[in-house]
Amino acid sequence: MKRWPDRRILDLFGIDLPIIQAPMAGATTVDMVVAAAEAGGLGSLPSAQLSVAGLREALGEVRALTKAPINVNFFSHVSPPADPAAQMRWRALLAPYYVESDLNPAESVAGAGRAPFDALFCEVVEEFRPEVVSFHFGLPETTLVQRVKATGAKIVSSATTVAEAVWLEANGVDAVIAMGIEAGGHRGNFLTHDMATQVGTMALVPQVVDAVSIPVIAAGGIADGRGVAAALMLGAAAVQVGTAYLFCPEARIPAVHADALASAGDDSTAITNVFTGRPARGVVNRLMRELGPLSDTVPAFPTAGGVLAPIRAKAEAASRNDFTNLWAGQAARLASRVGAAELTRNLYQAALDVLDSRKPV
Amino acid sequence: MKRWPDRRILDLFGIDLPIIQAPMAGATTVDMVVAAAEAGGLGSLPSAQLSVAGLREALGEVRALTKAPINVNFFSHVSPPADPAAQMRWRALLAPYYVESDLNPAESVAGAGRAPFDALFCEVVEEFRPEVVSFHFGLPETTLVQRVKATGAKIVSSATTVAEAVWLEANGVDAVIAMGIEAGGHRGNFLTHDMATQVGTMALVPQVVDAVSIPVIAAGGIADGRGVAAALMLGAAAVQVGTAYLFCPEARIPAVHADALASAGDDSTAITNVFTGRPARGVVNRLMRELGPLSDTVPAFPTAGGVLAPIRAKAEAASRNDFTNLWAGQAARLASRVGAAELTRNLYQAALDVLDSRKPV
Numbered sequence: 008m009k010r011w012p013d014r015r016i017l018d019l020f021g022i023d024l025p026i027i028q029a030p031m032a033g034a035t036t037v038d039m040v041v042a043a044a045e046a047g048g049l050g051s052l053p054s055a056q057l058s059v060a061g062l063r064e065a066l067g068e069v070r071a072l073t074k075a076p077i078n079v080n081f082f083s084h085v086s087p088p089a090d091p092a093a094q095m096r097w098r099a100l101l102a103p104y105y106v107e108s109d110l111n112p113a114e115s116v117a118g119a120g121r122a123p124f125d126a127l128f129c130e131v132v133e134e135f136r137p138e139v140v141s142f143h144f145g146l147p148e149t150t151l152v153q154r155v156k157a158t159g160a161k162i163v164s165s166a167t168t169v170a171e172a173v174w175l176e177a178n179g180v181d182a183v184i185a186m187g188i189e190a191g192g193h194r195g196n197f198l199t200h201d202m203a204t205q206v207g208t209m210a211l212v213p214q215v216v217d218a219v220s221i222p223v224i225a226a227g228g229i230a231d232g233r234g235v236a237a238a239l240m241l242g243a244a245a246v247q248v249g250t251a252y253l254f255c256p257e258a259r260i261p262a263v264h265a266d267a268l269a270s271a272g273d274d275s276t277a278i279t280n281v282f283t284g285r286p287a288r289g290v291v292n293r294l295m296r297e298l299g300p301l302s303d304t305v306p307a308f309p310t311a312g313g314v315l316a317p318i319r320a321k322a323e324a325a326s327r328n329d330f331t332n333l334w335a336g337q338a339a340r341l342a343s344r345v346g347a348a349e350l351t352r353n354l355y356q357a358a359l360d361v362l363d364s365r366k367p368v
Numbered sequence: 369m370k371r372w373p374d375r376r377i378l379d380l381f382g383i384d385l386p387i388i389q390a391p392m393a394g395a396t397t398v399d400m401v402v403a404a405a406e407a408g409g410l411g412s413l414p415s416a417q418l419s420v421a422g423l424r425e426a427l428g429e430v431r432a433l434t435k436a437p438i439n440v441n442f443f444s445h446v447s448p449p450a451d452p453a454a455q456m457r458w459r460a461l462l463a464p465y466y467v468e469s470d471l472n473p474a475e476s477v478a479g480a481g482r483a484p485f486d487a488l489f490c491e492v493v494e495e496f497r498p499e500v501v502s503f504h505f506g507l508p509e510t511t512l513v514q515r516v517k518a519t520g521a522k523i524v525s526s527a528t529t530v531a532e533a534v535w536l537e538a539n540g541v542d543a544v545i546a547m548g549i550e551a552g553g554h555r556g557n558f559l560t561h562d563m564a565t566q567v568g569t570m571a572l573v574p575q576v577v578d579a580v581s582i583p584v585i586a587a588g589g590i591a592d593g594r595g596v597a598a599a600l601m602l603g604a605a606a607v608q609v610g611t612a613y614l615f616c617p618e619a620r621i622p623a624v625h626a627d628a629l630a631s632a633g634d635d636s637t638a639i640t641n642v643f644t645g646r647p648a649r650g651v652v653n654r655l656m657r658e659l660g661p662l663s664d665t666v667p668a669f670p671t672a673g674g675v676l677a678p679i680r681a682k683a684e685a686a687s688r689n690d691f692t693n694l695w696a697g698q699a700a701r702l703a704s705r706v707g708a709a710e711l712t713r714n715l716y717q718a719a720l721d722v723l724d725s726r727k728p729v
Contacts, residue, residue: 210698362726
């Protein structure tokens with residue numbers, strides 16, 4: 008049987024298929040990671056919503072279930088200084104939703120839980136030695152990057168522009184994810200914060216390929232074999248797929264999220280900051296329509312989410328998605344509804360079939 | 369020599385190469401159309417900035433210079449009713465620029481010149497019988513579409529969403545252009561006006577392919593052979609390329625526009641409505657930064673441009689691009705600097721080379 012012609016990422020990570028299951032904090036489970044890894048792709052465990060103990064436990068489970076290489080993903084933002092005034096403006100903006108939900112807008116709320124990579128997380132990396140460590144929002148401080156590198160892990164991060172890709176290469180990543188505007192979830196942007204100039208996958212991938220010498224992983228709008236084959240044409244050595252894995256039984260998402268994904272079309276999503284304080288793509292819902300999709304009143308990432316939790320919980324209990332972050336990319340409609348292992352294999356086989364059926368005659 | 373495997377657009381239009389030179393009102397010349405057509409692609413003559421007499425003259429020149437099939441493109445917007453109050457708000461917003469340019473903000477200005485397709489333009493189509501007639505912003509009224517069809521012309525229009533593609537097929541187009549968010553110039557959107565939900569080429573093309581039975585032309589972010597090959601993988605039968613043709617000597621653009629294109633990177637552009645009243649992608653400049661990129665104060669398309677003309681002319685005379693619409697897509701950096709005939713052939717040959725070099729092994 009014919010095989011994928013670009014071996015750079017396969018050799019770098021020690022995997023068989025050029026399919027990276029995207030780490031999706033909250034939604035990706037141990038079972039998803041193991042299924043993608045056992046199928047021959049790269050399973051990616053997200054840590055942003057885990058405690059250090061939680062990550063240790065999850066990694067222990069993954070390592071017990073598969074010998075295949077895995078990726079552990081971390082957010083590398085800097086936690087913002089406390090800004091009680093910004094929090095109060097945000098609470099004031101959300102207060103009418105509290106009132107309509109029969110909740111007290113002045114009740115105390117939990118902090119929002121997305122933890123950046125730090126020395127304690129780094130110890131877990133040193134203990135479990137995942138083959139790949141990926142970051143989102145740039146890279147952590149140099150000493151931590153060096154400690155990760157010392158474990159032998161290959162380091163990856165996302166670029167939303169050529170400038171970010173060049174910066175990542177200069178700062179030591181082994182491969183870069185070119186994340187087009189179609190991608191679901193948090194944008195990886197860290198040098199730019201201008202959403203008006205973010206770049207589509209078709210334009211971004213070849214320009215990143217031309218600007219760096221490390222291998223490029225394409226992400227954004229890829230959910231079937233056609234996208235995988237197209238990414239190869241653009242010069243990518245592999246793809247990262249997120250949204251399509253949200254349709255797998257291994258995904259852990261609220262019912263309102265699954266419902267939104269099931270009916271999402273090409274133009275159902277937008278980039279919004281109202282859920283966390285950083286821009287991310289999700290299915291347009293009430294909070295995005297009424298306060299965004301991009302709002303100047305949202306407090307700094309990741310502190311926006313805590314105040315949303317009570318009204319979100321009430322709405323979800325009533326099967327309403329008004330306040331839920333319905334992360335999704337623009338190609339949800341292309342997703343199949345199979346298990347994560349089958350999805351991983353299918354993406355690859357379908358790409359080969361596309362490559363074979365559309366070759367010059 | 370191996371050839372492009374998808375013959376649907378080639379057979380429909382009677383052309384040799386699956387490369388459509390995009391009609392770019394103002395920038396596309398007779399020479400560009402003839403060069404693209406003679407090279408075997410589809411040369412496209414834009415009419416939006418021509419009078420009926422001007423179109424007749426240009427078409428006469430094109431027909432004298434090539435026997436190859438050609439495309440004539442029209443805008444199919446409806447001219448808005450006069451709105452003097454909106455015009456005055458727009459003039460007030462621009463008044464400080466007039467003052468700094470030593471111009472009188474109250475001086476009378478010309479109307480903005482982008483004419484929609486009408487019965488008089490239709491007579492020119494009936495006279496010259498171009499093989500392809502393409503529209504932007506949907507389609508004109510049914511009786512006009514039927515008159516165009518009666519000439520034997522194949523009809524094409526642009527879709528920025530699946531819903532627009534389905535509408536176009538239902539309303540009789542022979543092929544649809546799936547116009548991703550990367551594309552330069554005016555967005556073709558006509559059912560939606562929400563720029564936050566516009567779709568990237570990678571996600572849009574396969575979803576349009578799945579939704580219609582007519583052949584799909586991919587546009588947006590395609591400026592070299594990699595993009596052409598990727599479009600084929602996504603299911604497109606041909607591509608439409610605009611920005612890359614702006615680098616050809618046959619393009620007629622202001623020097624400030626050529627300079628902006630020459631230094632444009634992946635993230636140099638944004639979608640703005642401040643130049644014409646409709647959203648279009650161009651290199652970010654002063655007017656876009658200071659009033660946009662999307663403004664609620666801009667009057668209806670196409671009436672925004674007239675008031676800009678005097679300050680634009682003064683700025684351009686001083687080699688400043690502050691008020692010039694610097695239309696460009698997100699892949700300007702990928703463009704080569706060759707003649708339009710060579711560009712057309714190169715795009716095709718490079719695509720074949722990419723297809724050949726990245727086939728499964």
